[in-house]
Amino acid sequence: MSSLILQEYARAAANFLNELPHPLKDFILFLHSDTFIKAIIFPGLLFILTFVMFTIWFERKLLARVMVRLGPLHVGKYAGLLQLVADAVKLLSKELIVPEKAIKPLYVSMPILCGALSMLIFAFLPLGPGWVIYPSDISLLLVFVILAVTPITILVAGWASRSKYSFIGMVRLAFQVFSYEVPFFLAIASITLAARSFNLEKIVEAQAELPFIIPALLGFIVFLITAIAEVERVPFDLPTAEQELVSGWQTEYTGAYFALFYLAAYIKLDAMAILTALLFLGGWHGPSIPGIPESILGPFWLILKSLIVIFLVLLLRGVFPRITLDKLLDIGWRVLIPLALLNILIVAVLIQIGLI
Amino acid sequence: MSLSDVGEILARLIEDLKKKFGDKILEVNVEPKKITKVLVAPECIKEVAEYLKSEWALDYIKGVTGIDLSRLPNMAQEVLEVIYHVGSLSSEALKAVTLSLSTKISISDPVMPSLTSVWKGAEMHEREVYEMLGVNFKGHPDLRRLLLPEFWSDKPPLRKDYVAPGRER
Amino acid sequence: MLLQEGSAKMAKEEFKSLEVYETGPTLTFSMGPQHPGTGHFRMVITVVGDMVVRCDPDPGFVHRGEEKMCEYKTWITNIPHLERPAILDSAGMTYPYVLAVEKLMDIEPPERAKYLRVIMAELQRICSHLYWLGLMGVFAGHATMYMWCFGDREYLVDLTQLIGGQRITHSYFVPGGVRNDAPPKVPRELVKDFSRYYRMILGKDYPGGEMPEDFRKYVLAVCDFFDARLDEYYPMLLDSPIFIYRTKGIGILKREDAISLGVVGPVLRGSGVKSDTRIDEPYDAYPYIKFNVPTMDGCDSYSRMMVGYYEMKESVKIIRQAVEQMPEGPVKLKQHPVTIKVPAGEVFASAEAARGQCSFYIRSDGTDKPYRVKICSPSFRNLIAMPYLIRDVRIADIPIIYWSLNYWPVECDR
Numbered sequence: 001m002s003s004l005i006l007q008e009y010a011r012a013a014a015n016f017l018n019e020l021p022h023p024l025k026d027f028i029l030f031l032h033s034d035t036f037i038k039a040i041i042f043p044g045l046l047f048i049l050t051f052v053m054f055t056i057w058f059e060r061k062l063l064a065r066v067m068v069r070l071g072p073l074h075v076g077k078y079a080g081l082l083q084l085v086a087d088a089v090k091l092l093s094k095e096l097i098v099p100e101k102a103i104k105p106l107y108v109s110m111p112i113l114c115g116a117l118s119m120l121i122f123a124f125l126p127l128g129p130g131w132v133i134y135p136s137d138i139s140l141l142l143v144f145v146i147l148a149v150t151p152i153t154i155l156v157a158g159w160a161s162r163s164k165y166s167f168i169g170m171v172r173l174a175f176q177v178f179s180y181e182v183p184f185f186l187a188i189a190s191i192t193l194a195a196r197s198f199n200l201e202k203i204v205e206a207q208a209e210l211p212f213i214i215p216a217l218l219g220f221i222v223f224l225i226t227a228i229a230e231v232e233r234v235p236f237d238l239p240t241a242e243q244e245l246v247s248g249w250q251t252e253y254t255g256a257y258f259a260l261f262y263l264a265a266y267i268k269l270d271a272m273a274i275l276t277a278l279l280f281l282g283g284w285h286g287p288s289i290p291g292i293p294e295s296i297l298g299p300f301w302l303i304l305k306s307l308i309v310i311f312l313v314l315l316l317r318g319v320f321p322r323i324t325l326d327k328l329l330d331i332g333w334r335v336l337i338p339l340a341l342l343n344i345l346i347v348a349v350l351i352q353i354g355l356i
Numbered sequence: 357m358s359l360s361d362v363g364e365i366l367a368r369l370i371e372d373l374k375k376k377f378g379d380k381i382l383e384v385n386v387e388p389k390k391i392t393k394v395l396v397a398p399e400c401i402k403e404v405a406e407y408l409k410s411e412w413a414l415d416y417i418k419g420v421t422g423i424d425l426s427r428l429p430n431m432a433q434e435v436l437e438v439i440y441h442v443g444s445l446s447s448e449a450l451k452a453v454t455l456s457l458s459t460k461i462s463i464s465d466p467v468m469p470s471l472t473s474v475w476k477g478a479e480m481h482e483r484e485v486y487e488m489l490g491v492n493f494k495g496h497p498d499l500r501r502l503l504l505p506e507f508w509s510d511k512p513p514l515r516k517d518y519v520a521p522g523r524e525r
Numbered sequence: 526m527l528l529q530e531g532s533a534k535m536a537k538e539e540f541k542s543l544e545v546y547e548t549g550p551t552l553t554f555s556m557g558p559q560h561p562g563t564g565h566f567r568m569v570i571t572v573v574g575d576m577v578v579r580c581d582p583d584p585g586f587v588h589r590g591e592e593k594m595c596e597y598k599t600w601i602t603n604i605p606h607l608e609r610p611a612i613l614d615s616a617g618m619t620y621p622y623v624l625a626v627e628k629l630m631d632i633e634p635p636e637r638a639k640y641l642r643v644i645m646a647e648l649q650r651i652c653s654h655l656y657w658l659g660l661m662g663v664f665a666g667h668a669t670m671y672m673w674c675f676g677d678r679e680y681l682v683d684l685t686q687l688i689g690g691q692r693i694t695h696s697y698f699v700p701g702g703v704r705n706d707a708p709p710k711v712p713r714e715l716v717k718d719f720s721r722y723y724r725m726i727l728g729k730d731y732p733g734g735e736m737p738e739d740f741r742k743y744v745l746a747v748c749d750f751f752d753a754r755l756d757e758y759y760p761m762l763l764d765s766p767i768f769i770y771r772t773k774g775i776g777i778l779k780r781e782d783a784i785s786l787g788v789v790g791p792v793l794r795g796s797g798v799k800s801d802t803r804i805d806e807p808y809d810a811y812p813y814i815k816f817n818v819p820t821m822d823g824c825d826s827y828s829r830m831m832v833g834y835y836e837m838k839e840s841v842k843i844i845r846q847a848v849e850q851m852p853e854g855p856v857k858l859k860q861h862p863v864t865i866k867v868p869a870g871e872v873f874a875s876a877e878a879a880r881g882q883c884s885f886y887i888r889s890d891g892t893d894k895p896y897r898v899k900i901c902s903p904s905f906r907n908l909i910a911m912p913y914l915i916r917d918v919r920i921a922d923i924p925i926i927y928w929s930l931n932y933w934p935v936e937c938d939r
Contacts, residue, residue: 067672068726164554168920234666235767243562243664243924321767322666324921325575390628390872417787418875419901421886428890441873441886441901445784445798451805454873456886477787480909481901488592503585503938513593520590523597 035133042299043127048119051303052266053084058307059314066318091262094255101162102252110157111253111260117150118264121271126201128284128298139200140192143275144185147230150268151177154239157261158249169248172325173232173239179332180229186340187223190216190347191279194356204283211282215350218343220280222336224309227272229328231265234317238325269313270306277305362452366392369412369455377404393439393456398468401459405440405474413447414455420481422489426463427516434463436489440471440478461491463515470496488514551578558586562664562924566934568911572920580915580923582908588938595898599864600626603895605696610902611936612693614653616646617878618902618936619698621885624808625874626700629867629889632858638702639810640851641688644744645697646876647840647847648685651751652678653879654837657931661830662762664924665771670762677726677754680719680747687711687740700865702857711743719743723750744848748841755838763834772827776914776926779824788910789903790881791836792930795829797822802877814846826929833931864893878903880931904937 017025030036038044057072061079064071072080098104124139124146126132136142151173158170192198194215195206206212213220229236240248250261277283286301288294323331350356370384373394380403383395396404408414418441426434439458444450461468470493472479482493483502490512493499501508511518553571557563565587571579591610595603607622608615620642627633634642655674662670682692688707689695697704720736727750737743762768778788783796793800801818803811819835821828869891875884881903890896907930914926 063668067669068676069672164552167552237666238921241666241921243666244921246560246562318669319761319765320667321662321762321765321771322921323767324771324919326919327770385871387870387872390870393871416784418882418884419886419899419906421897421899423888423897423899428896439886441884445793445800451800454875454884456873475787476785477906477909480905484905501585503588505585513590518593520593520597 038131038133039123043122043125043131043133045119047127048122048267048270051270052263055266055270055310056084057081058310059317062311062314063318066315088259091259092256096256097252097254099161099163099252103160103162106156106160107252108257110153110160111257111264114150114153114157115260115264115267117146117153118267118271121146121268124200125271125274125278126204126283127274127302128295129201130295131299132201135201136199138198140188140198140203140279143200143271144188147268147271148181150264151230154249154261157253161249161252163252165245165247165251166249169239169241169245169251172245173249175325176229176232176236176238176328179329180226180336183222183332183336183340184226184230186337186344187216187219187226188279190219190340190344193344193351194347200278204278204285207282208285210356211280211285213280213282215356216280216343216347218339218346220276222340222343223280224276224312225331225336227276228313228316229332231268231272233269233313235320235323236328237322238328241322269310273306273309273313274302276309277302281305281309361449363388365450365453366455369453370394372412373404373407376407380404391456392454393458395458395460398459398461401457402469402471402474405457405471408442408455408457409474412444413450414442414444414453415475416443416445417441417475417477417481418443418454420478420485422485422491422514424463424489424514424516425460435460436463436466436491437461438468438485438491440475442475466491467494468492469494470499472496488512490515555583556923563927564934566932566937568915568923568927570915570920570923575919575921577915577918577920577923580912582911584908584934584937586938587935591939592898592900595895597894599893600867600895601699601861601863601865603898604699605694607900608694608696609935610900610939611653611878611880611904611933613656613933614649614879614936615694616642616649616697617653617876617880617883618900619696620646620876620878621874621883622887622898623698623700624876625872625885625887626867628872628874629870629887630700630865631868632701634702634809634858635855636810636852637706637854638856640847641703641707641856642698643810643814643847644707644844644851645685645688645695645703647843648681648688650879651837651840652681652685654833654840655681657833657928658758658762658830658837661925661928664928665762665768667762667765667768670758673754673758673761676722677751680722681751683715683719684744684747687715699857699861701859701861702855704857706856707740709740710738711740713738716743719747719750726750727753741848741851745845748845752838752841755834755841758834763831769827771922772825772830772925772929773823774825774827775918775922776826776929777824778910778914782913783824783910786909786913787906788881789906790878790931791829791832792907792910793881794818794820795832795929796824800882802875802882806875808876810847810850813850814843816843816846826925829929829931866891866893867895880904880933880936881907900939902936902939904931904933905939907932908937 040046061071072083074080075086076082098107121143123133124136124142155170155174158166191203191212194212195203197203232239240250253261284298284302288297374381380396380400381394382397385393421439423437425431425437437458437460439456441454441456443454459468470482482496483499485491486493486499487501487504551571551573555567555569557567558565567583569581569583570577594606604619608619611618655678659671659674686692689697716736716738720731723731731746736746778796780797783793783798797820799818799820804818816839819832821832867889869889871888873886875882883903884901886899887895888897910930915923
């Protein structure tokens with residue numbers, strides 16, 4: 001009886017849908033599509049936010065362990081898991097201050113743009129076989145383009161703040177990011193050579209037998225160092241160095257604006273970690289566990305690998321002081337670029353011999 | 357270094373100063389363990405300081421004190437006293453010595469030569485004495501306020517006729 | 526060349542000679558007083574590109590007129606407020622005052638008080654140096670060192686509380702002795718807490734099983750623990766290649782300049798001058814104790830920090846000896862009423878505070894209040910080094926040089 005009623009309802013709903021004007025109907029159908037669900041739930045928004053929340057909690061706990069502290073304790077049932085939610089509520093409820101001299105339209109729009117752009121990276125990152133929001137043959141290039149564009153929003157934000165500390169931080173960021181993008185891309189180039197594709201899914205497929213970290217070890221080292229510099233983590237956190245520049249380019253940002261930048265920084269960190277796992281650590285390939293379907297096991301291995309990368313990057317913050325700008329550029333141009341070129345040469349030779 | 361050695365050295369130093377400068381040394385106050393003070397006129401303080409630095413290797417400035425002596429008992433006229441406490445680091449034997457070279461200037465016209473050309477380190481000390489007691493150091497390279505706020509317009513606060521607010525008693 | 530003129534004028538002239546910088550426009554900004562890198566203190570910094578061409582220190586934001594206040598308060602009530610300028614090192618600030626008053630009154634404290642004073646002064650020196658080292662870590666972008674130093678400092682502060690009754694501002698020294706004796710036994714909770722921490726940090730039990738409750742043995746246990754911890758600090762920060770790169774050769778203060786500028790303490794000893802008031806003009810129990818005065822010849826920020834590090838080791842040595850040699854007996858001559866009269870006269874007394882030689886000039890007119898108290902605090906004497914050092918360096922070096930001077934704004938402003 002009840003199933004009959006349900007069927008009635010379903011038919012009525014379908015009729016209603018058919019009578020709707022076309023754009024609206026398409027939109028409602030899109031809401032039910034695979035892409036939308038992916039964008040909202042798994043490789044998309046909800047997953048990103050959970051992953052970022054976990055990363056921040058993990059960082060706080062890990063650093064607390066290194067520093068003989070306790071870290072967050074009280075919010076959330078277990079070990080301050082929900083501390084970040086409390087922080088977010090605090091930040092969002094703060095007054096939004098725009099400095100008098102700031103260029104208001106730019107100042108206000110840049111945090112939003114920065115947050116949106118860094119989330120966009122995840123549209124092209126496959127988290128498992130088929131688990132990608134926007135499948136593309138040039139997904140690696142797209143990811144790289146977005147990674148290259150995000151710092152520009154920060155540059156504009158620093159400029160629009162019209163503060164001296166923001167200005168100096170911005171200039172530092174420009175030096176850092178634009179000089180580290182060269183070795184970054186050179187390291188990626190060797191991978192595309194080896195996989196003969198710009199498609200991230202194909203790159204992972206190519207690592208089924210051998211993760212690229214083994215032939216392209218130099219590239220992995222260069223990639224990891226440049227990735228840390230790109231996401232401004234210790235020891236490369238010069239643009240926001242607290243003791244020198246108050247908070248660098250973030251100095252004038254408060255409340256929700258600051259929250260967006262903070263979020264964007266961690267999203268970028270997570271994206272970098274996943275990218276490292278995809279490019280060098282064999283992506284979702286891992287030993288199969290009986291009873292668990294491949295479609296779940298893939299993302300599991302990938303996230304595990306990226307967590308190991310995140311652990312390494314976070315641990316650096318506990319043990320290294322910050323380096324200076326001159327040293328940073330010195331390493332970038334004199335060490336990392338030659339290393340990356342050497343790496344390309346090694347990979348090319350290996351391909352010629354037929355090892356990869 | 358025992359105390360008697362220090363006393364001996366200081367006694368020799370003061371004898372030498374008296375021989376060299378004669379009447380220019382107005383007063384000598386030697387109290388073992390407490391202080392060894394040489395009072396000279398403001399005109400010749402620079403001369404004495406240069407002599408002390410070059411001949412006795414007193415090259416290390418420990419502090420510059422300014423005092424308003426006007427409320428001391430038995431004080432005939434109102435004067436400020438500026439004391440340079442100097443020691444030595446280049447000479448091993450003089451390490452424990454602190455000599456106080458002082459001068460008295462009148463409170464109505466507090467001008468004296470700056471000793472920054474003799475002891476570089478006196479720069480900040482003299483700036484402090486300048487703002488706290490209103491002593492004008494001639495020849496100081498950068499005589500500005502140091503600790504007091506820019507809007508301070510009252511008397512120099514360490515003069516005795518300045519009464520701190522809330523402490524009128 | 527370096528020391529021809531006063532700081533401001535010199536910077537201006539120097540600026541002209543640096544033709545390489547004239548190509549770029551200058552940017553002047555003030556670092557502080559609301560800046561995480563300076564504290565209550567302002568530096569007006571002029572930069573060309575990333576290079577600093579001028580630094581004009583501007584103290585005075587926490588000036589509270591200690592010297593004027595001394596003229597309104599009695600000889601005894603001066604002690605509590607005199608330790609406020611340097612609360613981390615309150616013993617160092619009151620020590621010369623008390624010595625000066627004792628010299629004026631011509632009294633000498635009992636033997637046990639002398640040793641207690643030495644223990645207290647050295648404890649505070651370690652606490653202050655730990656703060657220095659920890660914040661050096663922060664200023665270099667290394668937050669772990671800060672947390673480690675402050676975690677360990679806690680047990681030294683507890684020891685201070687045990688002896689003096691207060692954690693930081695204890696007003697322990699009085700003319701003619703110390704305020705109270707050290708307790709014979711340590712409270713059980715403190716011992717328990719400390720042995721737990723000992724196990725957690727060093728990963729082993731205290732040798733010989735139970736942590737002792739006897740005061741002397743407990744102090745020795747804390748010394749042992751702290752010695753072990755100091756050995757762990759070295760590889761964590763001071764031997765880290767990035768830290769060495771950031772501090773070696775940065776902020777060079779040559780030996781002659783250090784002497785003629787009149788800097789004190791670790792800054793002076795980091796420039797290779799062996800000068801320590803505890804050795805040169807020994808007071809209280811220091812003549813009976815064997816210790817070294819560490820000096821470094823590097824003259825740079827790294828040398829200054831390392832001098833601070835080695836001084837902590839020496840202080841531990843001093844505390845060990847003082848605790849072992851400390852005789853029994855009274856700890857003060859007599860209980861002073863709030864108002865005592867001090868004979869007229871003048872005195873100049875020095876003691877080695879944590880940041881360097883701290884001197885007091887005191888003039889008494891024979892009443893119950895001082896006529897004039899002049900504090901020559903170590904930070905004030907180190908202030909002059911700042912415009913000389915923060916020049917021709919990068920912006921990133923400013924916090925390193927600034928903090929390698931161990932400058933404490935409150936102590937400077939008084």
